[in-house]
Amino acid sequence: MGATLKDVAALANVHPSTVSRVLRNVENLKISEDTKERIFKAIKELNYQPDQTARSLRLKKSFTIGLIIPNVASPYFIGIARSLDAECTKEGYTLIISDTNENQEKEIKAVYDLYSRGVDGLVIAPVQDSDEHIKDLIDKKFPFVLIDRYFEKYDTNAVICNDKESAYNAVKHLIDLGHKRIGFISGRPNLYPVVERLEGYKNVLEENNLEFNQDLIFSSSPTLDDAYEASIKLMELPVPPTAILITGTIITFGVLKAIIEKKKTVPKDLSIIAFTDTILASYFMSPVSTVSHKVDEIGTKAFEILFEHMKSDDLPYSKVVIDTNFVDRNSTAKANI
Amino acid sequence: MGATLKDVAALANVHPSTVSRVLRNVENLKISEDTKERIFKAIKELNYQPDQTARSLRLKKSFTIGLIIPNVASPYFIGIARSLDAECTKEGYTLIISDTNENQEKEIKAVYDLYSRGVDGLVIAPVQDSDEHIKDLIDKKFPFVLIDRYFEKYDTNAVICNDKESAYNAVKHLIDLGHKRIGFISGRPNLYPVVERLEGYKNVLEENNLEFNQDLIFSSSPTLDDAYEASIKLMELPVPPTAILITGTIITFGVLKAIIEKKKTVPKDLSIIAFTDTILASYFMSPVSTVSHKVDEIGTKAFEILFEHMKSDDLPYSKVVIDTNFVDRNSTAKANI
DNA sequence: CTGTTAGCGCCTTCAC
DNA sequence: GTGAAGGCGCTAACAG
Numbered sequence: 281m282g283a284t285l286k287d288v289a290a291l292a293n294v295h296p297s298t299v300s301r302v303l304r305n306v307e308n309l310k311i312s313e314d315t316k317e318r319i320f321k322a323i324k325e326l327n328y329q330p331d332q333t334a335r336s337l338r339l340k341k342s343f344t345i346g347l348i349i350p351n352v353a354s355p356y357f358i359g360i361a362r363s364l365d366a367e368c369t370k371e372g373y374t375l376i377i378s379d380t381n382e383n384q385e386k387e388i389k390a391v392y393d394l395y396s397r398g399v400d401g402l403v404i405a406p407v408q409d410s411d412e413h414i415k416d417l418i419d420k421k422f423p424f425v426l427i428d429r430y431f432e433k434y435d436t437n438a439v440i441c442n443d444k445e446s447a448y449n450a451v452k453h454l455i456d457l458g459h460k461r462i463g464f465i466s467g468r469p470n471l472y473p474v475v476e477r478l479e480g481y482k483n484v485l486e487e488n489n490l491e492f493n494q495d496l497i498f499s500s501s502p503t504l505d506d507a508y509e510a511s512i513k514l515m516e517l518p519v520p521p522t523a524i525l526i527t528g529t530i531i532t533f534g535v536l537k538a539i540i541e542k543k544k545t546v547p548k549d550l551s552i553i554a555f556t557d558t559i560l561a562s563y564f565m566s567p568v569s570t571v572s573h574k575v576d577e578i579g580t581k582a583f584e585i586l587f588e589h590m591k592s593d594d595l596p597y598s599k600v601v602i603d604t605n606f607v608d609r610n611s612t613a614k615a616n617i
Numbered sequence: 618m619g620a621t622l623k624d625v626a627a628l629a630n631v632h633p634s635t636v637s638r639v640l641r642n643v644e645n646l647k648i649s650e651d652t653k654e655r656i657f658k659a660i661k662e663l664n665y666q667p668d669q670t671a672r673s674l675r676l677k678k679s680f681t682i683g684l685i686i687p688n689v690a691s692p693y694f695i696g697i698a699r700s701l702d703a704e705c706t707k708e709g710y711t712l713i714i715s716d717t718n719e720n721q722e723k724e725i726k727a728v729y730d731l732y733s734r735g736v737d738g739l740v741i742a743p744v745q746d747s748d749e750h751i752k753d754l755i756d757k758k759f760p761f762v763l764i765d766r767y768f769e770k771y772d773t774n775a776v777i778c779n780d781k782e783s784a785y786n787a788v789k790h791l792i793d794l795g796h797k798r799i800g801f802i803s804g805r806p807n808l809y810p811v812v813e814r815l816e817g818y819k820n821v822l823e824e825n826n827l828e829f830n831q832d833l834i835f836s837s838s839p840t841l842d843d844a845y846e847a848s849i850k851l852m853e854l855p856v857p858p859t860a861i862l863i864t865g866t867i868i869t870f871g872v873l874k875a876i877i878e879k880k881k882t883v884p885k886d887l888s889i890i891a892f893t894d895t896i897l898a899s900y901f902m903s904p905v906s907t908v909s910h911k912v913d914e915i916g917t918k919a920f921e922i923l924f925e926h927m928k929s930d931d932l933p934y935s936k937v938v939i940d941t942n943f944v945d946r947n948s949t950a951k952a953n954i
Numbered sequence: 955c956t957g958t959t960a961g962c963g964c965c966t967t968c969a970c
Numbered sequence: 971g972t973g974a975a976g977g978c979g980c981t982a983a984c985a986g
Binding site: 281282327329330331332333334336337340342344352353355358359361362365374376377378379381392393394395396397398416420504533536537540559560562563564565 | 618619664666667668669670671673674677679681689690692695696698699702711713714715716718729730731732733734735753757841870874877896897899900901902
C-alpha cells in the first residue's frame, strides 16, 4: 500500500489524528476550513487510500460479510448472491463469496477462514453433512443466517422456502391431470429442502389415496449424470411413471438428456415439473414448468436479518419462510390413461 | 473474535511471542516439547483462531486475491472463477469475487475497495469503458492479470483467447457450407474479444471474396432482450442472412427466442454458431455448436502469472493466448441456395 | 479546533 | 530455549 495517514499529516502539517477526523467526517468536532483544505490537497497529492486492514483491526469490524454457497454455477444461488451483494453495497459492505462445491470439508474451512478474516457476519447454505461448525457459531454468538437449508435441531436465523407446500401443490397439479405414477428425482436426501419436498410429495399422494412407491424415488447427488441415470431407470421400469417431479436446475438437464435419449416427448409422453426456475427455462430442449423461488427476496431478507443481528447480540433468532411461484410452461398434460 | 495470542500465552505460562513461534512452526528455533505441548493444549482449550486481520497488518500480506468479473451469472466467468479458486486454495489463498454487472463505476469501486482491503493481487475482466484505474494499478506496480479482455494501449499481464482466429474459423465453416450472408450478433462493440471476433469475421469474408455488409452486424449489450431484437431485425431484412455468428451465452438465448418466434428451424432455415460453450448447450431449444473456451486453463494460467508477480515486482509482463475448441452440435447445415 | 497517547493482535529483532 | 520491546496503520479518549 502507498501513503499512510502519517504521510498525509506530514504533508499537510497536522497530526495524523486530525487527518483521521477529517476523513471520517466526525460530527461535533469542528475543523477549520483552512486545515481541511490542506489535508484534502495532501490526500489528493499522495493518492492516499485508507488501509482497511488497519481500520478493521482497530474497530473490530471489517464491513465485510461472507456468503457460503454450495455451487456458484447454480442460477438459484447466484440470484441470491446478487441480491445480497446489492444490499451489501447499499450499506457499505463488501460481500465475499465462497463456493463449497457441496463439499462439507470445504464449507468448514470456509467458515473458519472467513471468521478469522474478520467478516462481520455470515450467510450460509450449508451442505448438511455435519453441523458442529454451525453449533460453534451459535456458541460464539457469531451473527449468521442460514439460507435455503435448515437444521431442525438448532434454533438459528434462517430464510427458507415453503418447500413442502410447493411440492404438494406441484404434485397436486399432476394428480389433477390424472397422473397416478409420479417419479421424484432429487439431490442428496439429507438436504432440508429435499426432505421437505419429499414430505409434500408423500402427503399429497396420501390425501389422494395414491400409494407411495419407493421405486419411483431417486435421491442421490445434484449432478447431471446421476440425474440422467435415475431418469433412465425410471423410464425403464416395467410400468414407468407418467410424470416426474424434479428438484434442481442441473438435475433437470439430466432428466432432459434421458428424455432425448429415450425419444420421449414432453408433455405428450411425460409430464415434468422442476424446482428452481431460470429465465432460461423457456429455451430448454423442451420448456419446463417450474417452481420459481423469489431469490431477490431471499437475499434481501437474509441481509436484513443479518444486519440486525450484527448490530445487537441479544436478538431472538428469526426464521422466515418465503413462498414460491408456479411458472407454467406447458410441460404437463393430461395423463394418457 | 475470541481468544488471542496473549490469552493462550497466559494459559500456557509462556510469552506471546513463543506461542507465535510455535504456531508458525519457525525453523531453527528449537522449542522444548514440554512448552509446545502446553501451548497446543491451551490453543485447543480456548479454541484459539489467529486473527488474520492483525496478521495481514503486520505482514503487509493478506493471502487473499480479488477476482473482478462482469457477470457472475455467466458460465464462462464462473468456470474461470472456479478454476482460480481451486488454485488459490492449493496455495493457501482466499479468493474474493466481485461482480461488476458490466458497470464501469462498480468496477472502479471494486478495484479500489479490494486494493484498500489489502488483497495481494487482482484478476480482472474489465468493462473497458474506461481505464484510468487500470493505469493507476500499473503505476502502483500492483500485481494484476487481465482476463478475457485486454487494452491494446497498455502493456500488462493478460490471459486472453484467440478470438480473431476462432471467429475466422467459425465463419469459414459457414462459408464452406455455402453461406454468403452471415449475421454477426455480439455484446458491446468496445470489448476486446468483440473487436477481435469482428475482425476475424471481416478477414474471412474478404479472403473469400464476400462483401462485408454493415446491415448484418449488431453489437449492443449482452442482454437477452437486445439480442432478441437484433435477431428479429436480421430475420426481417429483405434478404435475411442464412447463418449467424453469435457472441455470448445469454445472447444465444436471445437469438433462440427470436428463432422460436419466427418459427424457424435450426439448421434447416438458419445455421448458427455461438461463442462460449456450456455443458448445457446440448439441451437448448436447439442444440448449438459452440466455440468452447478452456476456462480451467485460463484460470490456472492467470493464477500462475499473478503468483509470480506477487513474489517479485520486476518481472516482465506476460500475455498468454489460450486457444479454443469447436464443439459441433449440428446447428449448421448447407446453405439452401 | 488540534495534538498526545495508547492500543487493536500479531510478528520480528534483539537480548539474555 | 524463551522474554522484552517496538511497530504495522488506524481510531478513540483525553488534554489543552
